[in-house]
Amino acid sequence: MTQSVDTAFLASLGWSDFFASQIAPDEIDLVPLRIAEVHRARLTAISAAGPVRLPLAHKINTADFAVGDWVLADPRSHLLIRRLDRRTVLQRRTEGRHVQQLAAANVDTLFIVTSCNADFSPARLERYLALANQAGTNPVILLTKADTTDDAGTFEQQARGLQRDLEVVALNGRSADAAGMLTPWCGAGQTVALVGSSGVGKSTLVNTLAGLSQDADAAQQTGDIREHDAKGRHTTTARSLHAIAGGGWVIDTPGMRTLHVSDASDGIDTLFSEITDLAPLCKFRDCTHDHEPGCAVRAAVNAGTLDADRLARWRKLLDENVSNTPVQTGPRGNKISQKKKY
Numbered sequence: 001m002t003q004s005v006d007t008a009f010l011a012s013l014g015w016s017d018f019f020a021s022q023i024a025p026d027e028i029d030l031v032p033l034r035i036a037e038v039h040r041a042r043l044t045a046i047s048a049a050g051p052v053r054l055p056l057a058h059k060i061n062t063a064d065f066a067v068g069d070w071v072l073a074d075p076r077s078h079l080l081i082r083r084l085d086r087r088t089v090l091q092r093r094t095e096g097r098h099v100q101q102l103a104a105a106n107v108d109t110l111f112i113v114t115s116c117n118a119d120f121s122p123a124r125l126e127r128y129l130a131l132a133n134q135a136g137t138n139p140v141i142l143l144t145k146a147d148t149t150d151d152a153g154t155f156e157q158q159a160r161g162l163q164r165d166l167e168v169v170a171l172n173g174r175s176a177d178a179a180g181m182l183t184p185w186c187g188a189g190q191t192v193a194l195v196g197s198s199g200v201g202k203s204t205l206v207n208t209l210a211g212l213s214q215d216a217d218a219a220q221q222t223g224d225i226r227e228h229d230a231k232g233r234h235t236t237t238a239r240s241l242h243a244i245a246g247g248g249w250v251i252d253t254p255g256m257r258t259l260h261v262s263d264a265s266d267g268i269d270t271l272f273s274e275i276t277d278l279a280p281l282c283k284f285r286d287c288t289h290d291h292e293p294g295c296a297v298r299a300a301v302n303a304g305t306l307d308a309d310r311l312a313r314w315r316k317l318l319d320e321n322v323s324n325t326p327v328q329t330g331p332r333g334n335k336i337s338q339k340k341k342y
């Protein structure tokens with residue numbers, strides 16, 4: 001790992017000082033690897049020499065690892081020694097479960113994919129944005145199927161209004177130009193992940209970015225879409241890390257399809273910053289922006305500077321976050337409900 005070739009390869013794989021600084025003096029001979037696949041009883045990783053399967057010690061639970069994680073391993077046997085701290089982590093809580101399920105780690109940019117058709121839903125995009133913000137990743141909205149409508153500009157404009165300074169790209173995921181339009185986020189060492197409903201074109205984009213033919217055997221299987229309801233079949237089953245033809249890496253995470261927002265209050269604040277910024281101007285510090293006099297948020301709605309639908313969606317998402325976030329149990333077994341911020 002001290003050799004310059006390996007150092008250059010590691011940098012192209014997303015390695016940075018953030019990870020290097022975590023290596024203790026007695027770990028200097030270990031080799032850093034990046035996790036590419038997580039299965040129940042198996043982990044695979046990318047090394048300077050190509051993909052490797054990691055032998056696992058007894059105590060290791062693969063559910064503690066995410067695609068994109070950096071780990072240290074023995075240079076000869078590749079026995080996994082430990083995971084390094086993550087820069088970002090995308091996780092989700094499945095209904096009825098208390099533990100968060102890991103979806104992807106060390107993702108720089110989250111491509112939130114929707115189409116220029118009936119799939120486009122501000123409320124769903126806001127859920128993904130809250131999740132991206134919470135994870136510490138930079139969200140970019142990709143509007144696929146721009147080639148099927150004359151109205152891509154309207155979708156773009158609506159998407160831009162969902163969060164301050166949000167980047168939005170309308171494209172045809174099947175065309176070769178798509179990769180070129182996404183180069184600002186896909187350079188060497190950068191990692192992107194894709195989320196979005198079934199049928200919006202995630203696998204198509206992965207294939208385009210990886211430079212794979214849309215119908216090659218190695219390509220991700222893509223499914224037909226039922227146009228009338230804009231819902232597609234679920235065809236993607238494996239989660240993995242793919243090299244992007246021009247540089248970076250793309251993580252495809254089918255596990256994020258059924259998304260519930262939880263533990264995301266900071267992400268929601270960032271998403272709705274136009275509301276968060278007004279709240280301190282309300283007469284009451286704990287204003288719920290519902291019935292109180294002197295409410296700056298409702299005043300903005302009345303003045304037409306804040307969209308009433310947006311306020312309603314903010315309220316709904318906050319409630320959803322609170323109800324999906326498990327309550328903490330106090331010292332005497334009393335339930336302490338999560339404090340609502342506004």
Ligand SMILES: Nc1nc2c(ncn2[C@@H]2O[C@H](COP(=O)(O)OP(=O)(O)OP(=O)(O)O)[C@@H](O)[C@H]2O)c(=O)[nH]1
Nearest residue numbers: 145172173198199200201202203204222223235236
């Ligand atoms: N015209 C057009 N068709 C597209 C575009 N992107 C994807 N498609 C088509 O839409 C269908 C669904 O695409 P997929 O890539 O399988 O969608 P997905 O999001 O991966 O779906 P799941 O694997 O079910 O999550 C396929 O028939 C694609 O060829 C696009 O930008 N324009």
Ligand SMILES: [Zn+2]
Nearest residue numbers: 282287289295
């Ligand atoms: Zn108020």
